[in-house]
Amino acid sequence: MTAASQYASVRYVVDDVQAAIDFYTTHLGFTVNASAAPAFADVVRGPLRLLLSGPASSGARATPADATAAGRNRIHLTVDDLDTEIDRLRAAGLPFRSDLVSGPGGRQILLTDPAGNLIELFQPAHRPDAS
Secondary structure, rough: OHHHHHEEEEEEEEEOOOHHHHHHHHHOOOEEEEEEEOOOOEEEOEEEEEEEOOOOHHHOOOOOOOOOOOOOOEEEEOOHHHHHHHHHHHOOOOEOOOEEEEEEOOEEEEEOOOOOOEEEEEEEOOOOOOO
């Protein structure tokens, strides 16, 4: 297995690679795996490798012209304490794109990276042990 194949990779097209690196490493616990900014970088968190493709990267250039806006797809990050994360990110001045939503599976809220890509923060519902 190669180092790259140990990750699930998602590509986000971004306007500013360095701003995206700063956002993901400062606020969401990612670390830089490789950087060729301003064209490209990849950051990792656990098994997720997020490919940040700037306008000069081949990944961004391959994107059809009619698909330039950020999509409805999103990465899903599980957190232990959603309320604490919301407070921490709001204190850092980050805007959220949704209100807190609760359902049978847990609670979630959406925020965006500097390019407008969605990130879902999710706290699973507490499930009593099925003993």
